[in-house]
Amino acid sequence: MATEDGSAIQRYNAGPAEERYAELLRCVAVPRWARALVDGRPYADVAQLRRHAAELTAGLTEAEVLLALADHPKIGQRVSSGWSRAEQSGVDDRNAELAEALRAGNVAYEQRFGHIYLVCATGRDGADLLADLTARLTNEPAEEIDVVRTELGRIAELRLTRILAEPESP
Numbered sequence: 185m186a187t188e189d190g191s192a193i194q195r196y197n198a199g200p201a202e203e204r205y206a207e208l209l210r211c212v213a214v215p216r217w218a219r220a221l222v223d224g225r226p227y228a229d230v231a232q233l234r235r236h237a238a239e240l241t242a243g244l245t246e247a248e249v250l251l252a253l254a255d256h257p258k259i260g261q262r263v264s265s266g267w268s269r270a271e272q273s274g275v276d277d278r279n280a281e282l283a284e285a286l287r288a289g290n291v292a293y294e295q296r297f298g299h300i301y302l303v304c305a306t307g308r309d310g311a312d313l314l315a316d317l318t319a320r321l322t323n324e325p326a327e328e329i330d331v332v333r334t335e336l337g338r339i340a341e342l343r344l345t346r347i348l349a350e351p352e353s354p
Contacts, residue, residue, distance in 0.1 A: 192348040197226040211343040212336055213255035214248045230348060237344055241337035246329050252336055253299050258290050259313050282310045289317040296321060297328055304338035
């Protein structure tokens with residue numbers, strides 16, 4: 185595994201800055217976050233890159249959190265392709281009752297907080313996500329922004345892992 189991590193970080197460090205920047209915006213659609221990760225190169229290892237990404241995510245302003253949300257579909261919304269589709273694969277959109285409950289929950293959430301409900305959905309089913317959404321409706325707005333920031337960090341970590349696993353383009 186160390187060899188795989190070593191070659192992954194070498195590829196990441198050596199890649200063209202603008203390509204890395206574009207890839208990182210797919211993780212968290214916040215230009216300052218992506219630019220700081222590119223400018224932080226070279227990283228000694230994958231762990232150092234992950235730590236830097238986590239520190240940057242933890243430091244996102246509320247405005248940056250809201251900017252990042254614009255790049256995410258609603259939970260339960262039919263997603264045709266991309267990472268979001270894979271991340272929401274546990275949501276069974278054929279279950280009409282659950283789909284309606286998620287839709288109604290999303291509406292209530294947006295009315296309460298003024299932005300979409302975001303959660304790291306990987307490995308979670310629709311019922312679990314609905315329970316999480318319902319529980320989070322009781323949060324205060326400032327507390328909820330902190331929760332969303334944490335969820336963005338989880339999503340970013342998963343997406344960064346995907347980037348590091350991708351072979352270099354020819």
